[in-house]
């Protein structure tokens with residue numbers, strides 16, 4: 487029997503093309519699935535579509551053809567325990583796909599056809615009563631500021647290079663303020679923090695080898711110091727060498743309080759500024775792996 491599924495497509499994702507979407511639809515059909523195409527028309531649609539699917543169907547298979555930002559949107563619309571999530575990488579960085587080891591669109595389709603799933607734990611931010619989930623990471627400090635400063639016009643033309651340009655602007659107008667991170671039995675002051683729910687970051691770079699999508703809790707990286715600290719962290723990522731520099735304090739936590747006034751990015755999209763509260767939500771939905 488063919489299984490019905492829903493393909494939420496972001497036409498503004500980094501590697502979107504109508505031809506690829508046609509191939510994905512055909513590939514799903516060839517593999518015995520019956521896809522329904524749902525192109526988004528705005529940044530609010532991924533969450534709205536996911537919520538609607540959970541309300542109308544029992545355990546819908548919701549497939550995202552897009553990047554990590556669209557997956558994040560869908561994740562925020564899903565009703566806990568009431569859907570299965572799948573991903574076909576069509577974004578710019580595609581960190582989730584890299585985390586799962588998905589090597590191509592065809593590989594993603596084969597996995598969807600196999601249908602092996604595992605429950606994933608996600609993070610949830612709360613600020614002023616507003617809640618938002620994240621799947622991969624929440625960053626407050628330099629990376630939040632860089633993501634906030636990315637100009638869409640630059641991203642359309644140079645893709646990932648837009649992050650580099652934004653990073654240069656952030657480095658030139660450096661914010662020296664600190665934030666306090668409290669959780670996991672610690673309380674420390676630092677310039678920035680990256681709360682990792684997955685090991686990879688910014689592409690195929692391993693930032694938090696102990697973080698695991700499939701178990702509750704985070705690996706928390708607190709960055710102490712100024713621009714040099716981030717340079718060292720960047721070099722560690724680029725060189726692929728595991729040990730974090732001494733300016734980074736790493737620990738495990740399931741709940742955190744962040745103070746200060748720092749830009750926050752969730753799964754690569756700007757969300758808000760600190761202060762805020764973060765907690766883990768164990769086994770929120772099942773993910774096709």
Ligand SMILES: Nc1ncnc2c1ncn2[C@@H]1O[C@H](COP(=O)(O)OP(=O)(O)OP(=O)(O)O)[C@@H](O)[C@H]1O
Nearest residue numbers: 499500526527528552553554555556577578579580
């Ligand atoms: N139709 C749309 N118009 C404008 N923005 C959209 C639309 N659909 C989704 N979005 C938003 O676009 C943002 C970026 O999309 P997405 O993550 O898919 O691509 P990307 O940024 O190229 O990839 P990655 O996040 O992997 O680097 C997300 O925040 C998503 O919610």
